[in-house]
Amino acid sequence: MSVTEINPGTVIEELAERKPLSERIGSLIRKQPLGLAGLLVVSIMVVCAIFAEYISPYDPELASFEHMLIPPNGDFLLGTDQFGRDMLTRLIFGAQTALFIGFTCAFVGSFAGLVLGVGSAYFGGKVDLIFQRVMDVFMAFPLIILALAIVSIFGTSMSSVITAITIPFIPRCARVVRSSALAIREIPYVDAARACGFSHIRIILRHMAPNVMAPFLIILTAAVGQAILTEASLSYLGMGVQEPTPAWGLMLQGGAEEYAESAPWVAIWPGVAISLAVFGFNLFGDALRDVLDPRLRTR
């Protein structure tokens, strides 16, 4: 276990004092009530998304001119929008869109960032320097600006929205992962692996990447929330998911401001849904960081 002493990273230190699972879950509940609350919110969202067809009262795309902008009542628990569609149904189906985009973007972006970040640290030297400059270029743009440019090029299909949100994540994840991987690069086992004649890809993926899992997981959870927020912003601008797909940002675009006074429920609920979702992922991510990163552990 010579790795333990040298590695300034954190996972292994955690391993050294590993306790039985039940005990760890118990202490998690006591130490991380906020994190558990986050997990709960996320779970509710996942259940909504999976069983949307069974739990939602109406068809999300069924427009009805007889039922336009009806205030919340017994039939329509959260009211209807300007096309007469049930708000609650669209919110439940909106969870599908949000989670699909959130998870896809976060996973693809973070994984690409992981490989690039570890690779950059592993090869070092010129490769690292050039890679760093390229990352600088991407980081110099605010996320939303890069996303807008990409959407204008590829159109507003689902896949281009996902591309637009994913690409800005890559450098952000790569940078964090790289700084952890730099320390791991110095540990003799990497040289040992090279002496064994393993390929670069194998060393990067099998030997180095597992040791930067702590920062990676933290980035990953934060990225899901960030992706949901960016998707909502893009859809609100009319440059994201398109009608009639139920998406929270889109529901706000459809006329939240025009009807703000006469039908405030149209403006309120989608925003609450976005906030709750991102809130859940962030709480969970925070708890994860506290658990995985002992430097921030409570006194």
Next chain:
Amino acid sequence: MGRKESMYKYIVKRVLLMLPTLLGAACLIFFLLRMIPGDVCELRLAGDGQYVDPDALAACYTNLGLDKPVYQQFLGFIGGFFTFDLGESMWTGQPIEREIGLRFQLSLQVAIMATLVSILIALPLGTISAIKQDTWIDYVVRTFSIAGIAIPSFWLGIMIILGLLISTQAWFGTPWMPPIEYTSPFVDLEANMVQLIWPALATGYRYAAVATRMTRSSLLEVLREDYVRTARAKGLLEKIIINRHALKNAMLPVVTIIAIEFAFLMGGMVVTEQVFNLNGLGKLFVESVQNHDFAMTQALVMLVAFIFVMINLLVDIFYAWLDPRIRYS
């Protein structure tokens, strides 16, 4: 080598490193824009798909210089920065400096106001949350700050407008909304504030949340240092330990995050400006992308990238100057 000398070397090196970043950003946006289907001339002449006279189209291309080979266009674009000549907007034909000028003032003012809001909220809240770690105060502050990151600022903006409409309706009988027309603060400060305080609050909350979290975690880390323990052992008052010893050292990452968020605000208020109907840089950006106004979009992106890179540089220099432990390598 003297400290001063090495600091100069460090600054020069950092400034030189800025150039490839900016050049890369210029390349990226230049070629991204030219990948967008359609162009400004078709849009200007054809509108909604009417017949276009090919001669008029060709004249438009020549006029805007879009008929030149791509490499010449690129060199012209880069050359413009060195001669401080950004050219004209391809959509309105107005000089870009003028188009950007007023909007820059607006965006800058909102960004500064949002920064003030965030500092006023973040420092006290972050500090008290760290000192009272794991008490109910800490939980309330943490929930408040995580909520700030979760709530989309454009939705918060909609809620603020909604709240204003409803409350003015209830109190004065007539609904009131912030004015849409921008007034310079040097002309009429009150009219200016009445318009811009709301977007500043909406974006400031998110910004404050980020800074609060940073203040808390940074202070917590410092409070675990040996010199704080020494100060406690000496029997110093907790207040003095926090104010004189801990906060000073905890401020570095907080300053960084505030500066970087500020840079992002300058270019990233796209959606909030849409909600409040503000004619700022973000709205100009969305419009010029939609109009295929290459010259304007490029100038805007380079402006935002430049601000961002500059602020990063200043933060690093400030860091190095403030903290002698950092070596300039």
